[in-house]
Amino acid sequence: MADLEAFRTETRSWLEENCPPGARGPGYVPLGSRTIELEPDTRLWQERMAEKGWTVPTWPKAYGGAELEREEYNILVQELQKIGARTPLTGRGVNYIGPTILEFGTEEQKAKWLPVCARGDGAWAMGYSEPGAGSDLASLSTRAVRDGDNYVINGSKIWTSDATYCDYIFVLVRTSPDKPKHEGISLVLVDMGQPGVQVSPIQLISGASPFCETHFDNAIVPVEDLIGGVDNGWTVGKRLLQFERSTHAGINISGSQGGRTVENNVRELVQTYTADETGRVQDHPTRKWLTQFEMNTRAQQLTQKRAVEELQSRAPGFTSSAVKLSNALNIQDGDELVLAAMGAQGLRWGESADKAELDSVKKWLYQKSLTIAGGTKEVQLNIIAKRVLGLPD
Numbered sequence: 001m002a003d004l005e006a007f008r009t010e011t012r013s014w015l016e017e018n019c020p021p022g023a024r025g026p027g028y029v030p031l032g033s034r035t036i037e038l039e040p041d042t043r044l045w046q047e048r049m050a051e052k053g054w055t056v057p058t059w060p061k062a063y064g065g066a067e068l069e070r071e072e073y074n075i076l077v078q079e080l081q082k083i084g085a086r087t088p089l090t091g092r093g094v095n096y097i098g099p100t101i102l103e104f105g106t107e108e109q110k111a112k113w114l115p116v117c118a119r120g121d122g123a124w125a126m127g128y129s130e131p132g133a134g135s136d137l138a139s140l141s142t143r144a145v146r147d148g149d150n151y152v153i154n155g156s157k158i159w160t161s162d163a164t165y166c167d168y169i170f171v172l173v174r175t176s177p178d179k180p181k182h183e184g185i186s187l188v189l190v191d192m193g194q195p196g197v198q199v200s201p202i203q204l205i206s207g208a209s210p211f212c213e214t215h216f217d218n219a220i221v222p223v224e225d226l227i228g229g230v231d232n233g234w235t236v237g238k239r240l241l242q243f244e245r246s247t248h249a250g251i252n253i254s255g256s257q258g259g260r261t262v263e264n265n266v267r268e269l270v271q272t273y274t275a276d277e278t279g280r281v282q283d284h285p286t287r288k289w290l291t292q293f294e295m296n297t298r299a300q301q302l303t304q305k306r307a308v309e310e311l312q313s314r315a316p317g318f319t320s321s322a323v324k325l326s327n328a329l330n331i332q333d334g335d336e337l338v339l340a341a342m343g344a345q346g347l348r349w350g351e352s353a354d355k356a357e358l359d360s361v362k363k364w365l366y367q368k369s370l371t372i373a374g375g376t377k378e379v380q381l382n383i384i385a386k387r388v389l390g391l392p393d
């Protein structure tokens with residue numbers, strides 16, 4: 001206990017001294033991309049935290065972490081949030097593929113890749129979905145054929161988020177086409193800088209273009225960059241999905257979680273559009289909806305906090321599906337509430353809309369994807385039914 005208090009005191013003073021003003025409060029959190037230039041304070045914060053091992057606080061020191069125990073990790077998060085320090089580094093390196101390599105990688109793979117993830121020396125994309133393989137992921141057809149010391153990759157992935165500025169991509173590939181579909185898959189790490197990898201952006205309904213098609217045309221992967229054994233990709237890839245879902249749910253303790261990057265401003269918006277001069281929302285159904293939304297949000301936050309505090313390893317198993325789904329549904333409920341409060345103004349688009357209106361309609365459209373990304377709502381319900389509740393097929 002005394003040790004923990006000493007840890008808190010040291011942590012507090014180190015953070016106070018080392019977190020630059022420009023890395024506090026809402027703002028950009030780096031993914032480690034080599035092609036995105038960072039504000040000086042954001043860059044400095046990432047570097048200092050990486051040096052301290054606090055971009056991945058619970059990982060072993062040998063791989064760029066700080067080996068914090070669970071209680072120490074909780075203290076670090078509390079102290080980061082107390083001063084509004086932003087998460088220093090996020091993305092699929094620290095949150096998805098890093099923890100997966102930690103669990104399934106060989107010593108050589110850990111030594112090669114984990115420090116890369118911990119420093120944010122390159123951003124990672126996720127090459128799972130294909131035009132014919134989304135929920136039914138095991139039907140994927142991107143091929144990897146062994147050629148001496150390499151695999152040669154051919155095929156296409158779709159919905160690869162952030163691919164235009166990623167440096168690496170972890171890809172589920174078919175290594176044994178003659179085996180049953182779940183048994184012939186492997187997970188490989190691909191350098192996106194090579195000529196055999198091409199990326200084309202996809203335009204979304206919200207106007208943004210955050211994801212892409214990624215094509216592999218004789219792309220090369222050294223055999224030592226196949227993670228978890230040949231044809232074992234279904235097991236490895238499913239575990240990675242648990243890390244992804246836990247991250248969506250706020251319960252993955254690989255990366256350090258600083259302050260929020262986006263404020264939850266549902267109450268503020270509802271009041272702006274429906275409150276009288278005393279600040280009271282007069283319309284009874286809207287008031288009831290807002291109260292229910294805030295209760296659900298609080299319950300969700302407490303569930304996330306409890307899940308993190310109880311975690312023995314870096315991510316829970318199948319329960320990540322439940323927390324991910326309830327988080328997404330709650331966020332979408334907040335969007336619907338804001339839209340109802342704004343009325344017709346909440347659906348403005350183009351030049352007639354002011355910034356707040358446009359932001360809100362874009363957010364509403366974008367956040368519809370939260371019950372698709374990382375596995376759809378129906379797929380999560382199937383997992384909860386089978387794996388958490390033990391219901392029959």
Ligand SMILES: Cc1cc2nc3c(=O)[nH]c(=O)nc-3n(C[C@H](O)[C@H](O)[C@H](O)COP(=O)(O)OP(=O)(O)OC[C@H]3O[C@@H](n4cnc5c(N)ncnc54)[C@H](O)[C@@H]3O)c2cc1C
Pocket residue numbers: 125126127128129130133134135136157158159160161211369370372373374375376377378379382
């Ligand atoms: C914002 C966003 C980011 C994404 N980023 C990535 C990424 O970086 N990398 C990547 O690989 N993929 C990414 N995806 C893709 C995502 O994983 C897939 O969209 C998702 O798995 C669903 O696959 P699909 O789109 O092919 O839909 P389908 O699988 O075709 O599903 C269509 C509908 O059928 C339902 N359905 C399908 N099977 C069942 C079933 N067995 N039981 C009940 N209902 C079912 C689904 O729930 C859905 O409603 C992203 C998606 C989004 C929205």
